[in-house]
Amino acid sequence: MTKIQRVRSPTGAVFAEVAVSDRPQPLGDLRAVLAIRRLTRDADVVHPHGLRAGALTALGRRGPVVTLHNALTAGGFVGFVYGVLERIVARRAGRVLVVSPDLGERMTRLGARDVRAALVAAPAPQPAKRTxxxxxxxxxxxxxxxxxxxxxxxxxxxxxxxxxxxxxxxxxxxxxxxxxxxxxxxxxxxxxxxxxxxxxxxxxxxxxxxxxxxxxxxxxxxxxxxxxxxxxxxxxxxxxxxxxxxxxxxxxxxxxxxxxxxxxxxxxxxxxxxxxxxxxxxxxxxxxxxxxxxxxxxxxxxxxxxxxxxxxxxxxxxxxxxxxxxx
Missing domain, CATH: 3.40.50.2000 (Glycogen Phosphorylase B;)
Incomplete structure (x- = not known):
């Protein structure tokens, strides 16, 4: 069993690192699913960001809120894996937040029950220092x-x-x-x-x-x-x-x-x-x-x-x- 270290921030938030790679790693992904399941056992809301984190969380427990930030722009094996992860999120997430309408339409087609637009905060404007x-x-x-x-x-x-x-x-x-x-x-x-x-x-x-x-x-x-x-x-x-x-x-x-x-x-x-x-x-x-x-x-x-x-x-x-x- 992987030991999970929790770190408490000055604000009172507790951080626990779970390794989620950007490529399929069967053993590592299984460890991540089990770690997420243990960490979130008593949580009222679980909110992963990104497709891989969202899919692994959805495999560990039903009903997370998942925010999707990116769309697929590649094909081949990467596209196939991406499609599998999308279907996991669509079918197991409680709510899916998306950063663009086309992402929302795709998740709805894949069977997501509750798809909503995600707001992203604009950066604070910085003045130019030169003419x-x-x-x-x-x-x-x-x-x-x-x-x-x-x-x-x-x-x-x-x-x-x-x-x-x-x-x-x-x-x-x-x-x-x-x-x-x-x-x-x-x-x-x-x-x-x-x-x-x-x-x-x-x-x-x-x-x-x-x-x-x-x-x-x-x-x-x-x-x-x-x-x-x-x-x-x-x-x-x-x-x-x-x-x-x-x-x-x-x-x-x-x-x-x-x-x-x-x-x-x-x-x-x-x-x-x-x-x-x-x-x-x-x-x-x-x-x-x-x-x-x-x-x-x-x-x-x-x-x-x-x-x-x-x-x-x-x-x-x-x-x-x-x-x-x-x-």
Whole structure:
């Protein structure tokens, strides 16, 4: 039997670590199920987050409240396992909270009895510490417009679409024109990507080979500064739930051009431009429209500010979860 160590926090909460891996591990998963069963024997409510934690908890006891944060974007064996876990949650969870309407529809189709929308608190807005021009000077953008993407450099984020968009053509120049890949002025916007991940080398090779107007910035701690300097946030993701970066952009008055997937449409509303996932020309047209029409840019920026004020805060999220527990 695995010994479980409980740790009491200064607030009175008791923490007990249960190892839940991100890949199937039959023996480890069995240990986790048994540990969860022992730990939650006397609990009135059990609320795991994530599909694997939710499925293992549902195998250990019936009726947990499960919050699902992600959708499957891969196939093959991983997709098969994911589908099995989804069915366990759908059939054994008491309530399922989801971060996007499409997740809710899928769980309902799989037989979930009670599916509800999960609220996610917006991050507290942080003021920019530098002017937009200072940021652009650091990035070598000159007078060129800046388009920002904040993402892990991974398959889910659709960054191959971003590079296709950046390849142009653009009014006043081409992506591969001399001097347009990293600085100067002209009609070619500069796309900057904040974040790290397993696709960095692959993306950088293509950027260099095609001389694309894209800079990979790595991890940054000055996202508010970048948002303040950007014309728009560009989010070409394959899927998103309730992305915090999008919420942060809206709260700073930065409109977004984003894939019409997952929970993005519900968050963005009229504060940006939705494009079908993978529609390169659609993204490029949206960028051009924002750069060419000051009135459109100002309208979307004002809508972003309004939408940002409507984002739920921590108290809203706590009350919504307590309401689920009470029901």
């Amino acid at each position: 937009p021009q200072e940021v652009k000077d650091e990035l070598g953008a000159g007078e060129r417009p800046l388009l920002l993407t904040v993402a892990r450099l991974a398959q889910q984020k659709g960054l191959e679409t971003l590079l296709d968009v950046a390849a142009g053509p653009w009014p006043g120049g081409s992506a591969g024109a001399p001097g347009q890949g990293s600085g100067g002025s002209g009609g070619v916007p500069l796309f900057v990507v904040a974040g790290e991940g397993p696709l960095r080398e692959e993306l950088q090779r293509r950027i260099d080979a095609e001389r694309l107007p894209v800079r990979l910035l790595g991890n940054r701690d000055d996202v508010p500064d970048l948002l303040g300097a950007a014309v728009a946030l560009v989010m070409p993701s394959r899927w998103e739930g309730q992305p915090l970066t999008l919420r942060e952009a809206l709260m700073t008055g930065t409109p977004a051009i984003a894939s019409d997937v997952g929970g993005i449409p519900e968050i963005l509303a009229d504060a940006g431009i939705l494009v079908p996932y993978g529609d390169v020309e659609g993204f490029r047209t949206a960028v051009r429209a924002l750069l060419a029409d000051v009135a459109t840019a100002e309208r979307l920026a004002a809508a972003a500010v309004r939408r940002g004020r409507e984002m739920p805060g921590g108290d809203d999220v706590v009350e919504s979860v307590l309401a689920v527990y009470r029901s």
